[in-house]
Amino acid sequence: MLIIEEIVLGLGVVFITIGAICDLLASIGLNKFPNFYVRMHAATIGTIGGAVIPLIGVGLIALISDQLGTYKYMVFGVSIITALLIMIASPTGTHILANAAHKAKLAPVQPKVVDKLEEAEEK
Amino acid sequence: MKKQAILFTLYLLAYLLISGSVSLTDLFFGAIVAFILSIITCNYLVKDETKLSLTRLLRLIKYLLVYIFVIEPRAHLDVIKRIITSEYKPGIVEVPYYVVSDYSKTLIAHSITNTPGTVVVSINDQEKKFYVHWINVKTVEPLKCRAYISQYFEENASKIFD
């Protein structure tokens, strides 16, 4: 067992563990926070910390796995691509959802300190 | 021509990553697919090919590394703390920006949204400002908000894409 493989495996395991913890915390936050807009921040933890990071971990572990045979590069490649895709897709999704919710007034913004967007729209 | 070549390389790389092999068959089909796609999408994805350069790519990679390993963890820890303590001061603030190209705007917006604690709710292209939902409103002054939220992103984005 090469030392570099051990490092990669350890890194992968750590990444996946971080992902699991982030997911757990995000789901707690999603239940705990008062309104949609604040929950979005918890959801961001769930997607970046809870999906991108562990997917990179999966890719790293796949790279040194024997079981996958020659197809291990496929798992690596697709998980990296998926991670990148989520990096682009998830903020877009959150943004457009927030946009729609605010425009169509689907969710209350309360509690809030300030709402500049509403002020701008009222003008 | 340059943009085609760069897109071709990117597509071929992605094709091989998804296939997970570099056998001759995959190289052959990957090259065909990448060639066709690069011809079709070059005008649709790249507006100004003089901006494509290696330094910009290196900057992008550096930025991504810093973003993932420094900024993200900090923001994550901050919001995790808020989840546990239930301590928040949410609000939507204005954040002005000064970049020009679509890609840099998108990069900034994504960077803001991807850091937990800030989400871009809307963008006003005429007045050049984002409306950002911030979990902990420290100030409502637009310029100070920019300093807190998007200063670093914008500096990098203008270097990468503008």
Added chain:
Amino acid sequence: MNTQWILDIYVPIISIVFIIAVTLYIVRVLKGPTIPDMVLSIDCLGYDLAVFIGLLSLYYGTSFLIIGSLMIALWAFIFDVYVSKYFIKKELGE
């Protein structure tokens, strides 16, 4: 390197955490109270499932499940965009 035995132990344990998270997301989906909340948690659920499929493909040692994770991530994104589009159009009265 034979890492399979590590995965055989590690994946079931870590799966428990993921399943708890999924359960809590589902609680939010069912509780609502507004539609954006539901969509947001379904999103998280989708990205979570993508990771879960990745883990499963490591566990079973087959590469053919992983495309599913890409598809699910894509699906969650499309879901977002379409729901938002629907609400925005409704708001514009189009």
Added chain:
Amino acid sequence: MNRNTLSGVIIFVSSLILFVILSYIAVTGGVGKHPSEEINSLGQFFVNNSYNVFNKTFWAGSPEAVTSILWDYRGFDTIFETTVLFISIGGALVLAYKKINWDKLITPLSDKGLTLIVKTSVKIISSIVVLLSLNLALRGYISPGGGFAGGSAYSIAPLLLISGLSIYYITRLGYKLHKMINIRTIGLLGLSIVSLIPLIWFGYILQNQSKPSTVFPGYPVYIGPLYLGGSLIYLNISEFLVVSTEFIIIFLAMFLLLKSTKGEAE
């Protein structure tokens, strides 16, 4: 209790009884001992032979057993499955077809669609989707996927563009109804031609690899170093063309249907 509720209750109870009976029969072994450690002998045959390099009598030249069933062992089913989709589009066009002046509609582009951030991301993601779909279609005989999966994945790209930008944008990109119909015809003809070519060499309809009783040498599995998997790749590409264009036709026709009958009676 009025008549509707009564009949509803009767239907509910009878369908439930029917399915309790069915599940009882299934549980007691009406569908064989499934699941068990053994699979059906017919299924086992396909597993054994689809890429049996040790004995090529029954092989299909593809390690992907599902694709080899779809396009080789039971290829006729798949061709007519494509026909079903074709008919469905025909029915949709019967209901929706109306000439529309696209050029008139293209002008107001900037106001349509979602915010700028979404537009840019959608452009990038849709090009990734196209790449992925082509990968699925072209590698359908090696890994999961195939023409249908690839084609339906491809259709996500215009779907995203429609939502993120607008339908006018994709028509400006070249997704026009008649063009799509023409490309679809190419794909469909591809299916027919690939299945008819063996007849020239006195083979069977839709024959893929050589058989003892015919002189047809079979579609090449390898050309030089390239692994092609017999006729599967041609069929997959044709099916990809057909399915992707048909989904786009569905979107465009739905748009036409919604637009054409809004307010104006024919």
Added chain:
Amino acid sequence: MSLTNILLIYIYFIIFATGGLAIYGIISKNNLIKKIIALTIFGDVVNSLIIFIGYRLVPKPLPPILPSLNPDKALYKLYVMSSVDPLPQALVITAIVINVAVIAFLVFLVVRIYNSYGSIEYDELIRIDRGGST
């Protein structure tokens, strides 16, 4: 009765109960869209049933794809012994496409019906036809 058997009974029962509900939905729901949704569910029920039949009860079942283009005997044997049944999957792909085609046509029909009747409740349609007025 082992856990596997209980699970088996549970799965069969759930599948068929959903099927029964779907048939009920197709026949007695009044809303055309709901009918279509019930039809989709019924199709999915049958598909999952046949996929379930093709499952193989071994510790780590494989998808029916040989993981290498140049297999040695050992790998080939492992694959033959632990791959699930590919035929149901092929049948299901065909059936799914057919379902998609039927559903697409039905959706077009419903949009058209809504445009010309102004309603998608089946009773309402019959009432409008009998009344003769729009």
Added chain:
Amino acid sequence: MVTMDMYPALEVLLLATGAFTLPLIYKLFGRKASMGYALLYSILALILSTKSFLRIYNSNEVITYPIGGWSPPIGIVYVVDKFSGLLGILVSTIMLLIIIYSFNYIRPNDREYLYYTLLLTVEAGMLGCIYSGDAFHLFVMLEVTSLSAYALVAYMRDRRTALRASFKYAVYGGLATTIYFLSIVFLYGSLGTLTIGDAYLKLSNIMISGDRNLLWGATVFAFLSLIAFMYKAAVFPLHFWLPDAHSEAPSSVSALLSGLVVNIGVYGFARFTYTIFHGLPDKGLYGTILLFMGLAGAFSALIGSLMMLIQKDVKRIIAYSTVMNMGYIVMGYSLGTLAGIIASTYHVVTHSIAKSLAFMSCGSLINKTGSRRVDDLIGAGRVYKKAGIPFAISLLTLAGLPPLGVFISEYLLVGSIIKSRAWLYLAFFIASYISSTIVYLRLLYDICIKPFHGEKKLITGDKEANILLVLIILSILCIITGLLSGLVLNKLIIPSSKDLWYYYNYIKTIKEIFINI
């Protein structure tokens, strides 16, 4: 291996190819060319099906063609015996006539090419159903047929009742075909095969192994598949879609649906009953299946004929008459005797011809007067003789007037019912026969004998040569099947029925090319 064995499969594939390319032909060469193209393919289909029938007829053996060279049970096999061959000829002949009829009947507009595309696919689907020797392939072809039929019913999209009828037909049709797929699940689970001939062998093996559980699975397969075929054949209680769909479609499509598409359900029922379920070891169970279908057929005949009495719309009357005749046919097939099969097979043929003639001629009359109500059509047949006389012939045929086709088949049916001492069926038959004859004769009197009161809207011109040709051919066929019934019976019907009844031939041929896996 270009032998005549491949003609059935080639025919189906070519028809599909024709449908695939027809939109392109329309785009490139216009409307006339696309119509000619459709005609070309239907003529080709007629030639191929006739040739393959002649081949079976002369060599007196069942022809099989494994698609892609995969013998059963691995791949799909096309098996054509005389029964399938006869139905194939019937389908391709009437389709050709319908296509010729449509040239003048369907108004030119921008979606006309879709109509011909759908006609070609519906023909491909029906021929595929008839020739296929594989239960799952039958499912696919059933769906090809049905989906084209749904779309054709909705062709007159500006009439909203057509849309509603199409929806009703389609949503329950989708349910029926999915139930058929469910039955295939049970077939695959219990017998482990998809080929029809092989299913018989496996079913017989169950008796040897004595596995009751698998037998139950096979029983579920039998009943579920029969339910699906009952829907397709519009047998009571699953006939509710037919009157709406058949009366709202354009008349040429009504002729297609009533004359041919319902026969697919009957074919499936006959094929499965006499080829697969004969292998059911439990003779009581086999009898139950026959009784189940027979009762359904008897009620279908009665309900259909009673509903005919109260209709005011001429197309609805003819549509309900289809329900009644399907009841007769199913009754005949479920007697379980050779005589019943002969009678029913003959009735399939005569009914198809007469029903297509009825719908097409009444379609022409409706086109002239612009209404489908019997009250508005009074005397129309007397004025427009070119359509009126064929309509009268078709009504007389359907009513069972002695020298005409349906009389012979109904006579045979009564004979076979009496021979097998099924007095209940006889009672149902007589009741429905009487009430339906009243309706036919009243309709004949109203439309073709009473004087015309309305004003002449259109003058029959030379443009309608096609329509006239088709009506004349069909009328002649009606008369031939009656007058030359001895010849037709001896040469065509009895050999085909024997092929269905003595199924060993079919099984033996499958066994010859069978691969042991």
